[in-house]
Amino acid sequence: MFEQIGRARTKPMTRFSPNTLDRGLSWSRREFLRDAAGLVLGSSLFSSSLWARSGILQKDRKVVVITFGGGARDQETFAPEGQENIPNLMRELIPQSSFFAQVVNRGILGHYVATASLATGVYETINNFASLPPESPTVFEYFRKDLRRPSSDAWVVAPSNGFNRIGESSHRLYGPGQGARVILPKHLLTAATKGTADYDHLLRDNYETPFFAPEVVGNEFELEQLRSLLKLSVDDFKTHALTLSSPDELSVYIVRRLMRQAAPSLLWITMHDIDIAHAGAYSLYVDGIRRTDRLCLDVWKAIQSEPEYAGKTTLFILPDFGRDSDEDSAGNGFQHHRTGDAMSRTTWMMALGPGIREGVVYDRPLDSTDLVPTIGSMMGFSASQSQGKLIQELL
């Protein structure tokens, strides 16, 4: 009556310590990538020096960072059953990248505070749901102060009103006016459309606490700059917005305009669509992953096609953190990132661009905080107060 459809893959539950589980996740991701994308295993014993020898003057170098918004797990991304959700990462981006299979976030697993930690290189402890700046200097402040760059050279495009203070810290040596300019596309759209119902699908905010949107004050993008900086009329903006399906699509649309018109050297994009997972609908979470996958490729294509960026830009893509595993009974699987288990803390990062070794996967552990000093080393500034270490494989 029964026909065997493959050896049962279940095995007795093995208890892992957090460290061995981190390594297990890394190993799985590495093996998945070696199988599916043909990556080779890199050694951390040597520095590539490719970046240094790339011939691109440090002052001309640009960096774009995408946070793969809201966190996604291996089984919906890099595991064999998840790869169908990230065809663009798998086929287009990973083969061109150095891939780090074990990036551990040891900080607070809330989106704002975790993104702030990524941007400062310090595990921030600010209230995730308050309209507060990071306490440690941000990468944007180091960049502008050390390299004497104008405010127009560092930008953040963020989906949620809660991210409006991410551009600059409260640190006494830095602070107001010394960081990045922040665009909140949804805020911009609200101002442009004056709350017209046709645009509601682009204005979703903060899935974790849907009603909470801190009052936006201070360094926000002004509507008139739509015209002056992005060279975009309110009508054109509204017309184009109607063709988009999600807040992250709106963000990437603004990113492309910003790249074309202002060409900032340091550009930070936070995606957020995936975080619909908090509402518990798995299909919408997977839709978010697929959309984010597509949008990452869109940004990479924009980098390749914009003369100001082509051939001199490094793109980093990394989640702020993961999500809870199915195996941890304290959580509810994909829905949240509350347990603090290895799955929710351990993620990945890819780096692409000139001077970056292509098609290599590294499985040594990195900290989320290692990103900022590494960007500093690439661009020629010192992230002096960051807790992170340089990622030698990229330098």
Next chain:
Amino acid sequence: MPTRELKPDQFNGYPPEARKLAIANLRALQVLPLSFLPSLLRELVEYDYKFPAERTSLEREISNFNSLAPEQWKEWFGAFEKIQLSASLEKFDWINQPAQFVEQLSAHLWTTHQQDDFRRAATEYGNRLHAAVPPLEPFFPRLSIVVVGQGVSASEYPLFRKLRPHGALYTNVNPEGGLDTLLEFVASRAKAHPAKYGHWYVDGGQENPCDSGVACISYRKLEPARNQLLARIRKQSEMPGSGPENLRTVMSALRPADLHLEHSGDAVLARFELKLLAEGSGTQIFSTTFAQWAAREALRRAQPLTLLVRFAPRQRQRPMNEMLSVAKETVELDPAGSLVDADLGAYYTWLNQQRLTGAGQSSFLAWFEGRNIAIATGPAVPRGTVSSSPADLKQILSWTI
């Protein structure tokens, strides 16, 4: 206040059964660390509204404190003693507001980077407790049934992928009268093995008639309560200075009567429904989330012998603030997306049943409603197999259990 200063009259605000239990075990509670005790009180204060399985479990846990020798206390609670608390936490009214204390403790642990230490301490405590006081085995093997796909006309979605390695996939199921068969089966188990809150039927849409021996909840039946809750959420969120913490505090202070949930006269079930709606994330807006979370909580808390969960189509995604508004018109449904949600919900229901005692003898069935595909797992079911022989659900149940 230090735990050693606990006095009987400080439990006057507790419901009668909970107060009695606390006072009877006051000495044990007095020596528990403050990083630990409020988590226990959070459960204890709800004792009067807990399911029998939870009551037994809590009584046995407290009884275990009394059996520990002094030298064992350090082993059991030393790691909790090392957790540094803030002055504001120490001053907090953790006796009367243990849930709020635990919320604030959680934020404190994250902020002070003690979350991993606490997690480790909690895991070790759980393992010790499990070894010292093993959970009771069910007196009859458990069965969970999940029905997915209501309202889906056609689908190419590869159903039950995560479950297939664990059981037998049936691809030629006669769907005729399938739902009635399952409902009758649940009712017959409830009659044959009566147990208070031991048999459950959760419907993500409109419920079918329910046997008196079965605890029944449905998304449709709770619509008035859901709308009242949404109205409260909206009102609270529009108040100046309101943030997520305030909202959570307001939600945790709700009582079943606030949402008119006490109509059935079953205070325990009413409290369960309240928690599903007030503490669940997304349960107020998506019926698939409601069904999955209700099944998860029923399994975790009531540890039933029988559970039938039927998923129904959820509303299509709309802006979050709109979904959280009280619906004034018929909302558009998303049957295809709901099928994907329910498919994972079936897997999670299986996982959650496997976490309970008696997992080795438990059985599970998931069926695509009105269709000819089903999957079953159980001690007698060969894993990773597929059967294309004609069968109906009654037969599959008889082969599975």
